[in-house]
Amino acid sequence: MFFIPGPVIAVLTFPGVIVHEMAHQLFCRLFRVAVLDVCYFRLGNPAGYVIHEPTLVPRQQIWIGIGPFIVNSILGAIVSLPAAIQLVQFDVGSPLHYFLIWLGVSIAMHAFPSTGDAKTLRTAVSGPSVSILAKLVAYPIVGMIYVGAFGSMVWLDAIYGLGVALATPKLLVMLFA
Amino acid sequence: MDTTLATTAEAASAVRTCGSCGRPPQPGFAVLLCASCRTAKAARPFPRWIHAGSVFVAGVVLIAVVRFPAALSGAIAFERGQRAEARGSFDVALAEYSKAADRFPDSTLVIARKGLAAYHSRQYAIAAQAFDKIAGQNASEGLAREVNGAILEMRRESSAKR
Numbered sequence: 001m002f003f004i005p006g007p008v009i010a011v012l013t014f015p016g017v018i019v020h021e022m023a024h025q026l027f028c029r030l031f032r033v034a035v036l037d038v039c040y041f042r043l044g045n046p047a048g049y050v051i052h053e054p055t056l057v058p059r060q061q062i063w064i065g066i067g068p069f070i071v072n073s074i075l076g077a078i079v080s081l082p083a084a085i086q087l088v089q090f091d092v093g094s095p096l097h098y099f100l101i102w103l104g105v106s107i108a109m110h111a112f113p114s115t116g117d118a119k120t121l122r123t124a125v126s127g128p129s130v131s132i133l134a135k136l137v138a139y140p141i142v143g144m145i146y147v148g149a150f151g152s153m154v155w156l157d158a159i160y161g162l163g164v165a166l167a168t169p170k171l172l173v174m175l176f177a
Numbered sequence: 178m179d180t181t182l183a184t185t186a187e188a189a190s191a192v193r194t195c196g197s198c199g200r201p202p203q204p205g206f207a208v209l210l211c212a213s214c215r216t217a218k219a220a221r222p223f224p225r226w227i228h229a230g231s232v233f234v235a236g237v238v239l240i241a242v243v244r245f246p247a248a249l250s251g252a253i254a255f256e257r258g259q260r261a262e263a264r265g266s267f268d269v270a271l272a273e274y275s276k277a278a279d280r281f282p283d284s285t286l287v288i289a290r291k292g293l294a295a296y297h298s299r300q301y302a303i304a305a306q307a308f309d310k311i312a313g314q315n316a317s318e319g320l321a322r323e324v325n326g327a328i329l330e331m332r333r334e335s336s337a338k339r
Contacts, residue, residue, distance in 0.1 A: 018230075022223065034210055034218035040227065053208035079234070082241030085252045090284035100241055103234065173249065177256035 010047035015103055016072060016110030016161075017047045023071035024050040024064055024117075031060040046116060054124065058134045061124035062141060065117045072111035073164055080104025080165035085173070088166050101165060109161025112148035121145070251280025255287060258294065267298035278307075285314040289324050296327040304331065 010017055018040045028035050028050065037051040055061045083100035087093030093101075113121075124130075125138040148156060195202045195211035197218070202209040210218065258273030274291035281287045292307030308328055316324070 015230075015234075018227065022227065025221065025223070029219050029221075032216065032219045034208060034215045035221045036208070036218065038221065040224070053206060053210070056205065079238055082238065082245040082248065085245075085248045086281075089252060089255075090281045090286060092281055092283050096237065096241060100237065103237075169249075169252070173252045173256050176249070177253045177260065 006045065007043060007047070010041075011043070013106035013109055013161075014041050014047075016076075016106040016108070017041050019072050019075060019107050020068040020110045021048040021050050023068040024052075026071065027064040027067035028052045031055065031063065033060060033064065046114060049116070058125045058130050058138060061121055062138055065113050065121040065145070066141060068113055068117075069111045072107050076104045076106075076108025076111065076161065076164050077168040078104075079107060081169055081172075084166050084169040089170070089173075104165040105158075105161045107161075108164035109157045111160065111164070112152065112157050113145045115146065115149040118142050118145035118149065247280055251277045251287075254280070255290070258290060262290070262294055262297075267294050270294040271298055271300065271303070285311050285316050286320065289316060289320055293323055293327055296331065301331050301334075 021038060021040045025035055025038060033055055034053045035050060036053065037049075039049050041048050052064065055064065080101050080103070083093060083097035083104070087097045087101055121138060122142045125135055125142075148160075151157070193202055193209055194200065195214050196209050197214040198211060200211040200214075203212050203215060206215070254273045254276035258270045258277060261267070261270035261273060271291065271294040274287060274294050277287045278284075278291050288307050288311045292304045292311070295301070295304035295307060304327065308324060311324070
């Protein structure tokens with residue numbers, strides 16, 4: 001297994017970082033949560049961030065936290081869909097197809113919420129005023145986010161990105177064939 | 178003492194204003210903002226470069242999407258061809274691979290499978306035409322072995338007839 005520093009990966013897949021932060025911001029907008037500061041991309045750790053006010057209910061924090069998982073996964077699949085069949089299955093791609101695959105994989109591999117997102121979510125749901133039901137929903141999500149975040153050390157995010165971008169067209173073909 | 182504390186608390190509550198415009202803040206929120214400032218901050222606009230980037234990406238995706246239905250139908254035909262081939266229906270497989278080959282005329286894999294289906298359904302002219310087209314192309318070891326085996330077999334049958 002080889003190690004590539006996080007900032008290098010962030011630079012190579014910067015569209016995914018931008019979409020990740022946009023997704024957080026979109027869900028803040030959806031729940032009318034004030035956004036205090038946004039950085040869509042920078043050379044640093046974290047590569048991007050959205051600072052928003054604490055949410056009124058934990059449900060909103062859950063959605064804001066997992067927003068990138070939904071948006072990046074769907075967008076990554078859509079972007080790479082037209083190119084994946086030609087390039088991956090039949091090896092007859094043009095530069096446009098290579099560009100779309102890079103873009104789709106970059107976006108999808110940043111679908112996993114960060115450990116920072118997990119920490120924010122955990123803080124939001126750990127208070128005594130939060131219902132048991134909300135905690136039952138939120139804690140497994142927090143756990144999965146941590147698994148995903150630590151899994152990125154063994155390329156889980158890249159594997160997920162490739163899977164979303166390349167396997168979706170294959171599934172579509174198998175479904176219609 | 179109690180009075181002093183009450184007065185301090187009152188004074189503190191009196192200065193609670195919207196951090197953005199100074200109007201009374203919405204109650205219940207940790208960050209002091211009035212309703213209109215909260216709405217404005219929640220709907221914080223995306224920068225122009227993000228709009229421009231999104232338009233560019235949408236355009237590129239649109240160009241690719243226009244070609245996608247044809248690619249998808251080609252891939253579906255190929256998948257159906259593989260299924261037909263697996264159950265030994267080589268005529269059906271040949272028809273499906275031919276559809277896929279119309280869509281992907283430069284794909285070694287598609288042309289090779291079309292040639293192999295033609296070979297198995299004993300349509301050697303079509304098979305030879307397909308194999309000629311991909312002669313010298315790179316293919317996986319398994320596919321190359323299959324194609325070369327079919328070519329050898331066709332040559333053998335051809336010389337046996339003479």
